[in-house]
Amino acid sequence: MSKETKGLSRRDFLKGAAAGSMSVAALGALGGCASSNGTESSAAETTVVAGGTYDVMSQFATTGRNQTEGVVAPTTPEEFITMKGDGKLQFAPGGAPLGITPADFMLNVPAWLGTAPDLGEPAGTEECDILVIGAGNAGSTAALRAQEMGKTVFLAESQTYDEYDEYACDMACYNSKLFLDKGTPEIDPLDIMNEYVRKALGHCNWKIVRDYAFRSGEMLDWMVEKYIPADYTVNYAKTSNYKGNDNFSGECAGQKSFRGMTQWRDADTNINMWPFVIRSLHSAIEELGGQMKWGYQAVKLVQDADGAVTGAIFKDIDGAYQQINAKAVIVAAGGYGGNADMRLDLSDSMRSLTWAYGNDRTDPTTLGGMGRDGSGIRMIMWTGGTMEGGPRAGMSIGINGAPGFAFGGAWPCFGPQGKRIMNESMCKFGSNGYLDTFPAGQLLVNVTDANWESYLSYQGYGHETMDRSADYMVEVVRANMAAYKTGADGFPVRSFARFGNESSTVYAAETLDELADLVGYTGETKTNFLAEVARYNELCAAGRDEDWGCDPQNLFPITTAPFFANFGTTGGIPFNGLVMLSGVNTDDYYRCTKGDKSVIPGLYAAGNTCGNRYGIQYATPTAGNSCAYALTTGYVAGECAANDLM
Amino acid sequence: MIDGNSGAKRPILMKLAIPFCVKKCDFCTRDAIEGWDTKRMHAYMEALQKEILVNAEQFSDCEVTAIHLGGGIASNATGQDVSDTMRLIRQHYTVAEDAPITMRAAICNISGASMPFFKRAGVTRYDFEMMSLDPVSYFKLNKRDSLGDFPVICDHFLHSYTNDTLGLVLAVGYEGVRDIDFRRSVNDAARGRMSHLIVQRCEGDSVVSETEIDTQLASAREVLTSYGFAEYAPLRFAKPGYEDRYTLGRASGMETLAFGLGAKTRMDGAISTNTSDLATYLAASDDFSQITFSVEPVAV
Numbered sequence: 001m002s003k004e005t006k007g008l009s010r011r012d013f014l015k016g017a018a019a020g021s022m023s024v025a026a027l028g029a030l031g032g033c034a035s036s037n038g039t040e041s042s043a044a045e046t047t048v049v050a051g052g053t054y055d056v057m058s059q060f061a062t063t064g065r066n067q068t069e070g071v072v073a074p075t076t077p078e079e080f081i082t083m084k085g086d087g088k089l090q091f092a093p094g095g096a097p098l099g100i101t102p103a104d105f106m107l108n109v110p111a112w113l114g115t116a117p118d119l120g121e122p123a124g125t126e127e128c129d130i131l132v133i134g135a136g137n138a139g140s141t142a143a144l145r146a147q148e149m150g151k152t153v154f155l156a157e158s159q160t161y162d163e164y165d166e167y168a169c170d171m172a173c174y175n176s177k178l179f180l181d182k183g184t185p186e187i188d189p190l191d192i193m194n195e196y197v198r199k200a201l202g203h204c205n206w207k208i209v210r211d212y213a214f215r216s217g218e219m220l221d222w223m224v225e226k227y228i229p230a231d232y233t234v235n236y237a238k239t240s241n242y243k244g245n246d247n248f249s250g251e252c253a254g255q256k257s258f259r260g261m262t263q264w265r266d267a268d269t270n271i272n273m274w275p276f277v278i279r280s281l282h283s284a285i286e287e288l289g290g291q292m293k294w295g296y297q298a299v300k301l302v303q304d305a306d307g308a309v310t311g312a313i314f315k316d317i318d319g320a321y322q323q324i325n326a327k328a329v330i331v332a333a334g335g336y337g338g339n340a341d342m343r344l345d346l347s348d349s350m351r352s353l354t355w356a357y358g359n360d361r362t363d364p365t366t367l368g369g370m371g372r373d374g375s376g377i378r379m380i381m382w383t384g385g386t387m388e389g390g391p392r393a394g395m396s397i398g399i400n401g402a403p404g405f406a407f408g409g410a411w412p413c414f415g416p417q418g419k420r421i422m423n424e425s426m427c428k429f430g431s432n433g434y435l436d437t438f439p440a441g442q443l444l445v446n447v448t449d450a451n452w453e454s455y456l457s458y459q460g461y462g463h464e465t466m467d468r469s470a471d472y473m474v475e476v477v478r479a480n481m482a483a484y485k486t487g488a489d490g491f492p493v494r495s496f497a498r499f500g501n502e503s504s505t506v507y508a509a510e511t512l513d514e515l516a517d518l519v520g521y522t523g524e525t526k527t528n529f530l531a532e533v534a535r536y537n538e539l540c541a542a543g544r545d546e547d548w549g550c551d552p553q554n555l556f557p558i559t560t561a562p563f564f565a566n567f568g569t570t571g572g573i574p575f576n577g578l579v580m581l582s583g584v585n586t587d588d589y590y591r592c593t594k595g596d597k598s599v600i601p602g603l604y605a606a607g608n609t610c611g612n613r614y615g616i617q618y619a620t621p622t623a624g625n626s627c628a629y630a631l632t633t634g635y636v637a638g639e640c641a642a643n644d645l646m
Numbered sequence: 647m648i649d650g651n652s653g654a655k656r657p658i659l660m661k662l663a664i665p666f667c668v669k670k671c672d673f674c675t676r677d678a679i680e681g682w683d684t685k686r687m688h689a690y691m692e693a694l695q696k697e698i699l700v701n702a703e704q705f706s707d708c709e710v711t712a713i714h715l716g717g718g719i720a721s722n723a724t725g726q727d728v729s730d731t732m733r734l735i736r737q738h739y740t741v742a743e744d745a746p747i748t749m750r751a752a753i754c755n756i757s758g759a760s761m762p763f764f765k766r767a768g769v770t771r772y773d774f775e776m777m778s779l780d781p782v783s784y785f786k787l788n789k790r791d792s793l794g795d796f797p798v799i800c801d802h803f804l805h806s807y808t809n810d811t812l813g814l815v816l817a818v819g820y821e822g823v824r825d826i827d828f829r830r831s832v833n834d835a836a837r838g839r840m841s842h843l844i845v846q847r848c849e850g851d852s853v854v855s856e857t858e859i860d861t862q863l864a865s866a867r868e869v870l871t872s873y874g875f876a877e878y879a880p881l882r883f884a885k886p887g888y889e890d891r892y893t894l895g896r897a898s899g900m901e902t903l904a905f906g907l908g909a910k911t912r913m914d915g916a917i918s919t920n921t922s923d924l925a926t927y928l929a930a931s932d933d934f935s936q937i938t939f940s941v942e943p944v945a946v
Contacts, residue, residue, distance in 0.1 A: 010911075010918065010934040013705040017941040018915030159762045167758055167802045271808065272801075305700055338759025343685055359789075363668045363682055365754040366721075366790045370803070373759035396794075441785040489869075492837045502797035505834055520782065568781045568793075575794030578802065579758075 037374045067261065081237040085502045112341040112374070115560040116300040116382040119313055124325035128154040130641050131326035133298045133311060133376060135159075136166050137627055138330035138607025138634030143290060144227065144630065145638030146330075151645060153290040155282070156326055158297035160317055164279070167370070167578060169272045170469075170624025171631065174260045176217035177225060178239045184259050189213045192621070200615030203389075207588035208613055211636045216628050219635040220262070227284040228277060229389075236273040237265040245465060247457040248635070253426045253551045257461040261624040263469040270473065296322065301329060301379050301603070308601035309383055328602050328641040331380055332634055333579040335608035337371025337394075340364035348390045349617060350576050353436050359573075369394070371579035376609040383600055386594045388611030395577020395618045395626065396432060411455075412463040412536055412550075412558065416442035416570075418521050418528030420536060425551035428464030428620065438570040445519045445567045447533070450560040452481065458553045462620035467493045484508040484562060488518060496566060506566045515563045533558050579626060581618050583611035589644075590637035606630070606637035655709035655740055658913070659895045662694065662731065663906025663920075664750075665718035668790065671777075672742045673820050673848035677908060678718040679924060690907070691727035693931035695734050697905045700932040702738035705903060709740045712892040717906065719775065721751035725763025732767040746770045746891050748813075754791045761803050766867045769892065770811060773844055774805070777817040779834040783827035787817050806839035810888055813842040818866070819859040821852040832866045836873035842884040843875065863891070917942050 014373065044235055065073070074080035102423035130185045132143040135157035143155035174192055193213035197206055224233050239262045248482045264274040282292050295317030302311040302323065311325035336342035344351060344364040351367055381387065410428065416438070416558060422431065435444075459465035473495070480493040485508060492503035509515035512533055516526045537557040539545045545555060585603050586592045592603040606610075607630035618626065666687055667678035679690070713735070715728070728749075729843040735741060748771040749764070756764075776796065779873040784793050790890040814835050818828060822882035835843060845866060847859065867877065875883040879893050896902065919940045921927055930936030 008937070009704045010701055011914070013934070013938070013941050014911065014916045014918055016916075017918070018943050160766075163762055163765055165762065165765070169802065269808070270806070295803065306938070334758060338757030340682065360669060363790075365668050365752065365790045368754045368795050368797070370757040370798065371759065441782070443782065444745040488829075489833050490830070502801055503837060503841075504797075505830065505837070569785055573788075573790070573792045575792045578798065 010258065016620070018630060026174070028324075031054050034072055086334060100458060103567075110345050112339065113378060113381055114346060116379075116395075119299060119321050122313055123316075125323040125325065125549070126154070126326045128152045129645060130154075130328045130330065130638070131156065131324050132332060132606070133312060133379075134331070134333040134372075134609075135164070135282065135292070136332065136372075136607060137168055137278070137630040138609070138637070139330070140278055140285075141223070141631050141634035142330045142332055142604075142638035142641070143634075144281050144285050144608050145222075146642040147285050147288045147637050148288040149639065149642035151642050153285060154283055154293055154326070155290065156293040156296040156312070156314055156324065157300060158295070160295040164275075164294070165170045166275045166278065167631070168274055168627040170261050170263055171214040171220070171274070171621035171628040172258075172260045172624040173262065173628045174213060174258060174622075175645075176220040176224075176239075176260065176262075176415065178220060178237065178262065179217075179260060182239060184239075184327075187258050187260075191256065192258055193253070196619070196625075199617075199619035200613075203612075203615030205586070205612035208586075208590075208633065212625075212629050212632045213614070215261070215636060216632045217631050218367070220628075222635070223281065223631075230532075232264075232273070232277050232280065236266060236277060238263045238265055240469050242476045243468050243471055244453065245457050245459055245461070248348050248460050249458075249553055250461075250569075252428075252460050252464075252554070253423065253549070256621055258622050259461055260622050260628075261461065263624075265470065265473075266590035267470065267472050270476075291326070293322075298331075298333060298375060298379060301331075301383050303383055306601070307384065309603040312379070312408040326602075327645055328604065330604040330606055330634075330637055330641055331376045331592075331609050332606040332630075332637075333376025333379075333609055334372030336374030336377055337369030337576070337578070337580040339372075339374035340367075340369075342374040342377070343367055343369045344392075346387065346392055346582065347394050347576070347580055348392055350394050350396060350432075350574055353432060353574055356436060357440055366573050368573070368576040369580055370577070371608060372401070376605075377584055378590050380584045380600075380603065380605060380609070383592075383603060384594045385600060385603070385605075386595050388582050388585050390582070391616045392580070392582030393614035393617045394580050394582075396575045410554065411446040411452075412461055413450045414445045414447060414529055414532060416444075418516075418525035418530075419532045420548060423548040423550050425464075425554040426549070428460065428462045430617065432574055435570050436574070440570055442570040443520060444569060445529075445565050445566055447515070447558055447563065447565045448556075449558045449563050451556065453478065455554075455556040461622050463623050464620075468495060481564070484564070486510060486514070486562070490518075490566075504566055506564050508562045508564050510561045510563075512558070512563055519565050520569050521620070555635045578617065579608050581608060581614045581626060583609045583613075585611055585616070589640040590633065591640070591644075604641050606633040606636050647933070655707055657711045657742075657895075657900065658708045659892055659900050659902040660710045660713045660735070660739070661717075661892075661902055661904040661906075661909060662698075662713070662715045662720070663717035663904065663909040664691075664694070664715055664720035664723050664728075665907055666690075666720070667718045668720035669723065671787070671789065672852055673817060673850050675849045676718065677922060679907070680724075684724075687723055689928055690729060691723050694906050695731055696932040697934075697937070698731065698734055698778050701737060701903075703903070704712060705739065708901075708903070709742055710735070710903070711742045711745050712890075713741070713745055714892040714897055715748065715769070716750035716773075717829070718750065718906070719752045719755070720749050721755035721760070721764070721772075725760035725767070725809075726811050728769070729763040729767040730731050736768075748773060748892055750775065750815075752791055753795055756799045756803050756846075766854060771813055771842065773813045773814045773815050774810055775844075776844075777815065777830045778823070779814075779816070779838075780827045780831040783820070783823040783831065786822060787820055800839055804839075810841040812838075812840050813844070815844045816845050817848050818845050818862050819848040821854055825858075825862055825865060828862045829869060832869045832886045836870055836875065841888040842882075842890060843870065845881040845883070847881070847916070912944065915944050917944055 129151040130146045130153045132155045134140045143153045147153040196209050296314040304310050307330050314322045339436040410424045476494045485491040490505040490507040493506045494503045496504045507518040516529050521529045540555040542550050590604045591599045655771045661789045665678045668682045747769050749769045751772045778784040798807040870883050878889040909920045911918045921937045
């Protein structure tokens with residue numbers, strides 16, 4: 001790379017130009033210069049880059065016959081059977097071949113996959129029994145479990161120790177002593193397992209689902225009792241799921257929900273403490289003789305001549321390549337939500353929904369995702385691993401609370417014409433597909449009244465309710481609502497339709513008429529809205545929603561001032577959730593498999609790298625199951641890898 | 647002495663033009679590299695790094711007191727590329743320890759894949775081009791991000807309740823956006839964790855009258871003032887102490903070293919403008935004679 005051009009530097013030119021002794025023409029004289037006439041094209045311009053014997057058909061269907069040369073419709077059942085059995089495909093006139101080939105729409109090797117880079121000789125090589133890639137939830141439990149089982153474990157993380165952060169908050173673990181000791185009833189894990197398998201429409205690895213249903217509580221107790229300092233648990237573990245929903249029956253719209261969600265939050269600041277508390281596991285790994293490899297970004301896996309995975313090569317914080325050899329490698333590097341190219345290809349359900357709005361099919365930014373970079377999945381596929389089949393689960397379709405928002409209480413919802421449009425108690429089980437049949441930008445108004453807190457007590461354990469896992473959080477919501485202000489500016493309420501510390505704007509009015517004005521219902525839609533509220537109240541009194549089927553426990557009249565509303569809209573860019581929940585194929589023991597379902601020796605996957613947990617879509621029988629699934633798969637995968645080395 | 651400058655060297659500003667935009671909005675006239683092309687964006691960032699490196703020795707007498715990554719949605723670049731670029735700058739330029747690094751960004755780019763690297767890059771201020779926070783006008787003004795993602799990004803990734811990283815860009819004057827919609831958007835922003843705000847005037851054919859814009863801006867100023875924001879530069883608002891040092895420096899005529907497509911360096915009494923031709927820039931970013939479009943004295 002040259003640092004100067006013909007003896008003159010950019011700085012020389014700047015000074016020369018200022019003195020009037022040099023101009024852009026002089027640059028041209030040097031043989032360079034982008035333009036000597038002062039005009040050039042813009043970036044945008046240049047980067048354009050034994051049946052019956054009667055002939056019923058002859059009796060009744062007599063029109064339109066003999067219109068297609070060479071094609072005759074059957075007129076008797078016998079003819080129909082005979083013609084269907086001739087093995088010929090019949091093309092209707094409009095079914096002419098389009099002249100396309102599979103390669104026009106389907107690639108055997110997706111562009112995002114690429115190939116494993118050739119890195120040459122590494123700067124250093126180390127050895128261990130089990131190498132775990134990724135110090136998030138799954139990687140941390142995998143490494144610690146394997147280490148305590150007597151294996152020497154290295155846990156590699158791309159972030160440095162000081163940079164380290166992770167993004168989990170809620171964790172749903174069932175039948176943990178943390179809950180049982182507080183009086184939470186024990187749940188039959190078979191009910192849990194079967195509910196998750198139902199939600200996946202069976203499109204999942206049932207053994208992995210079983211591990212989660214039966215062992216997530218065990219895993220949480222293992223962390224808490226052995227590795228997390230007791231004061232952290234006392235101070236931060238909020239095990240309620242949620243506060244203030246004591247009247248919820250546990251089943252809504254025919255679907256089950258279970259208690260079991262823990263949030264690790266500081267009461268004074270409401271800060272999510274789990275990214276700090278999880279460091280306890282890292283410390284424990286080191287205390288037990290394992291090693292943390294901070295600032296180690298996995299680049300590719302190492303295989304022997306037989307295809308067994310024997311280690312991985314990392315890029316360290318200084319850019320040097322380091323190899324770690326191991327008898328087993330567990331990849332827990334997260335999903336692919338942060339890789340736009342992979343998201344566009346693999347997140348098929350959400351992609352189809354956003355495309356249905358006519359969005360640009362080449363624009364992955366309209367298909368959000370907040371997860372990791374997909375490097376773990378790519379590395380596994382380079383060794384012969386395979387991606388689970390679709391439709392692949394993201395996080396959004398099964399997470400909705402208030403229509404038009406990602407989270408929040410499930411309040412009666414009124415659509416663009418001022419009329420209810422759905423079963424609000426069903427929306428947590430998936431409303432994106434339905435709501436996205438509406439034109440974009442249509443008003444969705446959620447309405448409640450002075451009895452909002454009473455109504456909230458009947459809402460469930462998923463994300464169809466306000467995020468309020470501790471008494472202090474309930475107090476904040478209560479205080480916000482008590483301090484309501486009427487008027488067009490609204491007032492902020494924590495988590496009314498948002499998550500965590502974020503507030504949402506709620507509008508208040510002393511009459512429904514005023515409320516309609518505030519949210520933008522005018523003319524006929526206002527008339528509709530007021531009539532629809534009256535209709536809704538009649539349904540509530542009857543205890544049966546003949547219109548939309550709202551669960552009777554969630555039918556509460558809107559009668560008592562002040563009245564509250566917030567609103568959202570239908571839209572073409574759906575909330576896509578924190579992570580993508582599809583990953584690579586494994587067997588029952590988290591061993592990565594090839595297309596023929598044979599195992600890749602020495603290679604395991606856990607957390608969001610591991611596929612076949614959710615099948616077609618995420619679901620929240622309990623809020624926080626994604627995070628706890630990651631922790632549990634890591635815990636069990638670490639155990640499986642250690643056992644395989646015994 | 648300007649804030650952040652040690653006094654031993656000439657304080658300058660630095661701008662990195664990262665002019666990516668998947669699809670331009672009809673109210674925005676900035677010149678950007680459109681479309682999503684991972685390889686092309688990576689190639690551009692490599693070219694940018696070459697230009698930065700080849701110029702380093704010439705500006706050893708300067709100290710960078712604020713850095714701006716913009717000219718488009720800079721966060722479309724991968725976190726790794728942004729991090730590598732910033733590391734290069736710190737290795738080869740004198741950067742004040744407290745130099746704020748501001749990045750024009752979109753929340754759709756914030757993830758567990760990018761955020762660790764943006765953090766490693768030292769980005770301290772995000773200007774998220776949300777354009778609206780009001781649901782009704784949002785879908786008209788933002789075709790890129792999910793409004794539902796916004797609170798999650800703030801809570802989980804920025805931890806904006808504990809720091810001052812969150813800034814927003816809101817659009818004013820778009821046809822079809824009512825005064826109340828804009829006011830609600832500003833209200834929502836001001837009530838949140840935002841510490842600084844840019845109000846961007848819409849341009850193009852779908853713009854309301856100047857009178858209507860003035861009405862909307864007056865409403866915005868009233869709301870923002872009530873929440874403790876001050877307008878420290880035209881259409882730039884911040885809570886006290888959260889003003890953008892780069893913006894203030896530009897307004898005061900500070901010298902600016904700029905790299906990238908179409909970048910304008912203002913230094914030593916002259917303005918040097920880089921080519922806006924992407925192919926030329928990618929091919930010769932390390933040869934200033936090839937990529938310099940014009941060099942002119944600063945008008946007195």
